[in-house]
Amino acid sequence: MNQNKKTSPSIEPDDKPRSQARSWIIDVIGYPGKSEDNSPEARHLCIKKRLSTLENSEAQVVVDFLDELLREGNLEGDQRKRALDLLCKTVQSEETVPRRLKLSDIRCNLNISECIATGGYGNIFKGQLSGRSVCVKVTPRFNHSEGSSEQIKAHVRELIVSSHIAHENILPFHGVWACEGGCLAGVSEWMDAGNLRHYLRKEPGTPRIPLMADIISGLDYLHTMDIIHNDLKAANVLYSLETQRALLADFGVSHVAATVATKPGQLGSIYWTAPEILVPEEGKDMSPPTPESDIWSFACTCYELLTDSTPFHQADGNTAISIQHPRLIVSMMLRKVVPPLPDSIVVHDGPKDAVLGPEIRDVLKRCWNYTPTERPSAQKIKSHISNLEYRDDRAHSQNIDYDRVLSIFHRVDPRCPIPCSPITQLDPPARPPETPITHLDPPARSLEKGPIFILMAALFFFFWWQIR
Template structure:
């Protein structure tokens, strides 16, 4: 991943995905921990069939000083990987999954901040689940100065206002909608948005000019599931230059989801049970005892810091 090294882990309940957050400077460790604390707590309380469940934070040993995020392992990998392996897969149901998950986040007053196909995974039953919301942005802004952070976004999926503003601008719900449109472009065409440009400078120039991604000609398409109705929706709903002119997520969901939506049996309950069992097992193996007073003190310190410096609602 862009901000973490990813490993497979084994647990008696099954395999897990362990993301070890990269910390460039050791003195950044405490700052990064504080920045991640609130977002991780929020992720742990999310429960939706299109949001990847989160088991928690774990350190391999006390000496590693590593921030490790633990979640279920999805054998199908990211949405990008899944579509490469299964090119004939219908794309619309997967996009519907993503917009459902994004709506849940936005209704929970959470901004993703880095929405693209590589930050969506696919479950065994072919359901798309959003992951890594808020975390990529925190990693970038904590470990880099503001100038670098503002250009460190994945440009091809980034809303123009995040690139063009003179002062560093945080992701918003409206910038998530732009990125969702770019994710749809990626899913329906098999191409990255702005694929025709060879350098990041060309992408930045297109964004500063207010140019949305262009519809690719048939000969360029890696996948041809982008019909006129979907294309018009992307242009009208997602890629308006002024953020306030873009659709809100609920209206976008309503436009995308019609009579053909697939109904799936949710596995949220199963994952919640696995999460509880996972941490019960971790506690049984640990010799440490939780100091509840200390936990309360830390959370009181984290809360005001995060309220003033978190991704906006």
């Protein structure tokens, strides 16, 4: 008797706790980070703070779970941003990095004589991973002084953020490596061409606008993830010989900058820094890095591509006084000076330079507005550049036409939603254009006769039952 009883599918023992944990954490991250006391939002904020104070062993379990949740790809919009933020806050030390990020088969000589480049946040070495060249960025072990714990946490959080960023104009990140001394190194793709400024010196005839489009596309992606680059310049934009595209590197420094004291040599980026950060308005505190300050830096980076010069390398357009001290930059910003552009901008697009040059000049001038809120967003700049008719001989990256995907799915199964764009624009039919769209789908032609057939069948069945 029980053998014929139907039972509903049961959740596997290991999957039920996972499903429950997933539902609970999604509810927690569904609330904003700030709220009034004694509200549901405040209680959830308190929960997030408790998660950020877990001991290493417990934190590791939660970190691995949140890392898995983010990799599922089912989170959208604010959910993904808040989950990533919670993951970063839950990390307590270098020991609590998601286990799937840890790499063990790295071959790299960390002798200082092998250092390729150095910067305020680490030394760059060339290593090997599974026979491929990789970039190994080692952040020096901080001294056990006041604030060193926060510095280490900030460094580890940057590695985690890097692991959840994927875009065609972002340097691919492979994972982390526990190198000598116990510190963690970030491992990313190696680019033989080096940074953009070095590449353009070797290939000066390279069209500039496609590279600008790459940079703003990567920056727009970071901003949608609430990540501020905060160190955007040509030296931090690499060039891929394989894809012929510009790739942003060293992003997210703002998270580290909030907790790490300024180090000698870091003032090199002052030439690309927005005025509101260097010279706050009277009566106002110094502004933290923002998307708007990134836009200022974007314009300065474009200036490098166009002139092969450092921004503010001259006092003004009529003098040739080289600026050697940051105080002179501050003095210029107090006078609201912007980097001087040449009378004729060359973007290396042949005859179109006469038209495209002024367009780019206008974009840069708007980005150098001394009022941050008046600067265009990365999304607006990206859209504006995409509408320019410039030469781009590179192989186009694969873009999925989602309207077309929906159109195909709808023909396979009419229950699938109809795409917003007209089907005739996505997949033109062989019959004349004036044919109604509904004729593209064979099942739709029978919808008018369907009710009549059903009624006749019902009447036939009714009379048959009465005679019987």
